[in-house]
Amino acid sequence: MTPSARLSAAIEVLADIEARRRPAADALKDWGLSHRFAGSGDRAALAGLVYDTLRRRASARWLMDSETPRASLIGMLVLQRGETVETLDTLFTGERFAPEPLTAGERKALAGRKLEQAAPDIQADVPNWLWSSFEAAFGEDAIAEGRALAERAPVDLRVNTLKASRDKLLAELEPLHASATPLSRWGVRVPLGPDGRSPAIQAEESFQKGWFEIQDEGSQLAGLVAAAKPGEQVLDLCAGGGGKTLEFAAAMENKGQIFATDSDKRRLAPIHDRLTRAGVRNVQVRTPRGGLAIDDLDGRMDLVLVDAPCSGSGTWRRNPDTKWRMRPSSLADRQKDQAAVLRAGARAVKPGGRLVFVTCSVLPEENDASVKAFLADHADFTAAPLPELAKGAGLSAFARFGSSGGTGLQLSPHRSSTDGFFIALLHRK
Numbered sequence: 001m002t003p004s005a006r007l008s009a010a011i012e013v014l015a016d017i018e019a020r021r022r023p024a025a026d027a028l029k030d031w032g033l034s035h036r037f038a039g040s041g042d043r044a045a046l047a048g049l050v051y052d053t054l055r056r057r058a059s060a061r062w063l064m065d066s067e068t069p070r071a072s073l074i075g076m077l078v079l080q081r082g083e084t085v086e087t088l089d090t091l092f093t094g095e096r097f098a099p100e101p102l103t104a105g106e107r108k109a110l111a112g113r114k115l116e117q118a119a120p121d122i123q124a125d126v127p128n129w130l131w132s133s134f135e136a137a138f139g140e141d142a143i144a145e146g147r148a149l150a151e152r153a154p155v156d157l158r159v160n161t162l163k164a165s166r167d168k169l170l171a172e173l174e175p176l177h178a179s180a181t182p183l184s185r186w187g188v189r190v191p192l193g194p195d196g197r198s199p200a201i202q203a204e205e206s207f208q209k210g211w212f213e214i215q216d217e218g219s220q221l222a223g224l225v226a227a228a229k230p231g232e233q234v235l236d237l238c239a240g241g242g243g244k245t246l247e248f249a250a251a252m253e254n255k256g257q258i259f260a261t262d263s264d265k266r267r268l269a270p271i272h273d274r275l276t277r278a279g280v281r282n283v284q285v286r287t288p289r290g291g292l293a294i295d296d297l298d299g300r301m302d303l304v305l306v307d308a309p310c311s312g313s314g315t316w317r318r319n320p321d322t323k324w325r326m327r328p329s330s331l332a333d334r335q336k337d338q339a340a341v342l343r344a345g346a347r348a349v350k351p352g353g354r355l356v357f358v359t360c361s362v363l364p365e366e367n368d369a370s371v372k373a374f375l376a377d378h379a380d381f382t383a384a385p386l387p388e389l390a391k392g393a394g395l396s397a398f399a400r401f402g403s404s405g406g407t408g409l410q411l412s413p414h415r416s417s418t419d420g421f422f423i424a425l426l427h428r429k
């Protein structure tokens with residue numbers, strides 16, 4: 001496909017996403033099925049155009065003074081990719097498979113409008129109804145935070161210390177220009193290719209051998225704060241596919257016991273293969289049968305991890321369409337879920353034990369507010385202060401990582417070059 005034909009395809013897919021209110025991945029998959037001639041390079045380029053447009057949807061629409069998929073795409077090409085009217089004219093030619101030439105109205109918008117004149121939520125590409133939450137979380141950095149969440153994310157890996165060292169992995173992945181991440185001692189970062197594509201990291205032999213997992217550095221820091229130790233009894237209550245279970249098992253050197261469960265057994269299912277590949281031997285998977293099977297763990301755990309269901313607002317770099325699909329009612333639902341999982345997790349913590357609450361969100365409603373509501377009902381728990389959290393995570397200059405409500409660490413693309421993560425450490429008296 002020519003570059004122009006890819007732009008036409010992107011407009012088609014964006015229109016489908018809007019008209020049918022469907023996830024971008026589904027619309028792209030359908031497009032691929034009905035255009036089997038398109039090669040993998042075309043598909044990747046198309047996905048890049050569609051996701052980048054979703055990343056910049058609000059600012060691109062504002063720049064073009066229009067909400068059509070075509071306007072959103074043109075706005076993104078200017079804002080995100082630095083295209084000019086001259087370069088756009090070579091692509092929007094109206095010839096075979098190319099989009100129609102720029103209209104007079106489009107030219108006028110591009111010549112006259114400057115993004116700095118737009119409202120802050122638009123400059124930041126954050127949904128308007130969430131803007132006050134962003135300001136509460138980040139104050140004067142709110143625009144910079146929104147912008148950083150609209151960038152593409154690198155691929156972060158966590159070395160599996162049961163099988164390899166970070167140096168060994170770095171040497172193995174040298175051809176991919178891998179480097180050590182700055183914050184997590186287990187982290188390795190692989191940059192995106194020059195075309196913006198993610199490297200095919202799971203095709204690496206070292207992945208097949210279980211030397212590493214794909215895990216954002218912010219998520220790794222949650223594991224470092226939790227500091228699971230060899231010999232401990234640990235419950236991973238919302239284990240999902242087991243990202244943090246695997247991290248704990250490595251930190252525990254396969255000694256002690258981890259119980260991994262999740263209310264959704266389909267999400268839990270991949271954990272079995274991942275444990276095998278990683279060489280983990282100290283995990284007991286508790287598949288739910290009509291309810292969580294953890295009553296026997298009450299008051300016995302040294303550490304309980306509640307990696308709570310949340311809006312995912314901290315992962316907008318990786319899932320840009322979720323920011324526009326999110327609704328106030330779903331935020332309220334997630335807050336209720338967070339209260340429920342915290343309650344359930346707290347029961348399993350032994351006196352003197354610790355409860356780690358994590359979300360991949362940047363919204364104070366799901367973070368500080370959830371912790372404060374929990375503490376108000378659980379007088380036997382206290383939140384660790386910022387210096388203690390930072391020490392656990394190995395962060396030296398930590399003041400800027402404190403959450404606005406003071407109950408945890410708030411990581412973000414702008415602050416820590418990670419996804420947005422909130423981490424609180426609660427001690428049981």
Ligand SMILES: C[S@@+](CC[C@H](N)C(=O)[O-])C[C@H]1O[C@@H](n2cnc3c(N)ncnc32)[C@H](O)[C@@H]1O
Pocket residue numbers: 237238239240241242243244245261262263264267292307308309310337340341
């Ligand atoms: C953020 S994801 C977990 C990701 C996982 N810990 C990892 O590191 O790969 C949140 C998980 O919480 C689970 N969940 C939601 N409500 C729950 C509940 N009441 N009890 C246990 N798990 C729950 C969801 O099914 C989902 O898998």
